[in-house]
Amino acid sequence: MKRNxxxxxxxxFGTFLVDSILIVTSVYISFLVLFEFNPPEYNIRPFIDIIPFIIIAYLIFMYVFGLSDLLKxxxxxxxxxxxxxxxALFITTAFITFFARGFAYPRSVLIVGTVVQFVILCLWRTVVWKLNRISxxxxxxxxxxxxxxxxxxKKILLKQRDLYNIKYICNSKSKSIKGYLDEVxxxxxxxxxxxxxxxxxxxxxxxxxxxxxxxxxIYEIALLNSKLNRADDIPMFKVQKLGLTLEQRFFKxxxxxxISLIGIIITSPIMVFVIIAIKLNDGGxxxxxxxxxxxxDKTFNVLKFRTMVMNAEKLTGPVLAGEEDPRITKVGRILRATRxxxxxxxxNILKGDMSVVGPRPERPFFVEQFKKEIPDYKYRTIVKAGLTGLAQVLGKYSTTPExxxxxxxxxxxxxxxxLDLKLILQTIKIMFMKESSEGVKEELSLGELMLASNNEITIDIDEN
Structure with missing residues (x-):
């Protein structure tokens, strides 16, 4: 039965409402515990004053980091x-309280409250997750x-077989499609x-x-965000041009x-540490x-920390890195895993060669190769290449070029x-997810996955 x-x-809505209540309640519980169930008015008043800001900040971060997706x-x-x-909520709350009677809002409550929030939300969201799957x-x-x-x-069998039972697989030439549609x-x-x-x-x-x-x-993508227009009384869609307006380019x-200036300042200590680690690793x-x-299609020199042995492509030429690529150094594996x-x-971004968000810049060798294999590849260079992008946030290192x-x-x-701001924040999320940075690897065959799934799947591939 389909859910209404x-x-x-x-x-x-109920889930997000309970989330908000639990977020606030967790902080109040921290006050009760730390002040032996009698928090002074002077200390708790700043917390009450900023409750709306805490809830708004939580809802924003919840959306950015994917907690709004209750099923997939x-x-x-x-x-x-x-x-x-x-x-993120801890950092935001600390920032808010610093400007709003910060000395009255105990730092111990910030720390304990964050721990309580994490534990309570995990328990609550586990129940929500289970109810969603059952429903x-x-x-x-x-x-x-x-x-x-x-x-x-293969993707569905690997990642979503607890949501979808594949009953039929057929190509578009199958004469039984109408019958299959009635049964799924x-x-x-x-x-x-x-x-x-x-x-x-x-x-x-x-x-x-x-x-x-x-x-x-590309046809379906072109129709996205199309505006309703008409020629006299004939309805039609106006497909917007692919690319950014002059105003969008300016603000981007x-x-x-x-962002690049902030990034350089914040990551300076990390860059110093990485420089030392690379030098100690092999002196290269x-x-x-x-x-x-x-x-x-303009070219530029992208700057990266070296993650492979010196002159790695001298013998192999340009090739994609594999998951267990022997050319990657020990330090390089950590740098790649965390990006x-x-x-x-x-x-590069400060100079203007790149943008913070955009399609990842590819090497000319692979660009020419992909343009021959993928007709839509030419559209990627309509905008500047980016440090991160939608493909990096929602895809993986091993996601197909298509x-x-x-x-x-x-x-x-x-x-x-x-959208740029959302993708920038979501990039933080994927930095420590191994699955997002894994190299190109061999997977199980479709036949092996079908056997492992124990599903009774009808395959109808009509060659005529």
Whole structure:
């Protein structure tokens, strides 16, 4: 049975409301414990005064770090997000109290309150996570595609098989699609399905109120945020140009200068430590300059901390780094896992070669290669390359170039200063997530994953 959308939204609102109450209650509990259940008016009054600011700050960080997603995240990811949210809230609360009767708000309450918030929120959100999974259930699903069929199937079997039971897998030429649609709740459509067939599938799903997930191509992405227009009484969509306006470019550059200066100042002690570590490791060069492609296919030298042995590509030439690449040094593995090797790029941003947020700059060798293999790759260089981006926050190191291109085009299409700020904060979240920085690796075959899942899956690949 499908969950009523109104009930779902009400459940979300209730969850966020309880979150806010628990955040405030945790601080009050800390006051009671530290002052033996009799907190003085002088100490507790500043806390009461800033309660609205604490709640607003929590809701912002909750959204930024992904706690607003009640279903798709794993329990481990949820707890990790809670940790980041409570730490960010601790810093924000300390900043607020510094300017609002800071000496009256005990620092011990800030510390203890953060610990209590983390524990209580973890317990509460574990219950919410479990209730969501029970309410959602495991939906019978159909995957339709051609060349990218196997890749999508493997992803669902690996990461979301507790949400979706893959019942049928077929290509777009199958004559049994209509029958399969009647027996499932959810339909996944790959980007390589013919538009006419895709239209028929979507029409059937809408008529029968079935959930549809579509991997977008450039046509679907182009329609995003399109404005309703008309020619006399004929309705039409005006597809916006891909790229930034002059005003957007100005404010984006202003943000780049501010963030890069702050980044250089804050990371200076870290950079000194990394410089010493690299020198002690093998005595080689500290920095590594490499030619990369940015806006309008211009090239520049990106600055990074060296993570590989000296002259690593002398024999191999340009190749992507693997998860267990022997060329990566011991210090380099730590720098790559935490993305600290990218920190010197703040100087590239300050200079104007890059932006803080944008498609990651790629090497000319790979750009030419990808342009031949991926038709939409050319759209990535409409804007400046970035230190971080949508593909880095939502993807992984091993995400396919095709999917990274989709993320990059979606970023350009949906650009705003608020989106940049959100992605900057979310980058902090992924810095310590191993999965986001893992190298290209061999995965289990689709057949092995199907056996491991114990699902009865019908495969219908019509070659005619």
């Amino acid at each position: 959308s109104a009930v779902t939204e009400l459940f979300k 995240k794993s329990l481990g990811e949820t707890i990790y997000s809670i940790g980041l949210t409570t730490i 959602h259930g495991v939906k019978d699903s159909l995957i339709i595609g051609n060349g990218s069929l196997e890749y999508l199937t 709740d959810v339909v996944f459509i790959c980007n390589d399905v013919d538009n006419q067939i895709k239209r028929e599938i979507v029409d059937s799903c809408l008529a029968n109120r079935k959930s549809i997930y579509i991997i977008p191509d 550059r202003l943000l780049d200068i501010i 060069n500290i920095f590594y300059g490499q030619e990369r492609v940015t806006e309008n 600290l090797d990218e920190v010197p790029q703040f100087f 999917d990274k291109v989709r993320y990059d085009i979606l970023y350009i299409k949906n650009y705003s200063i608020l």
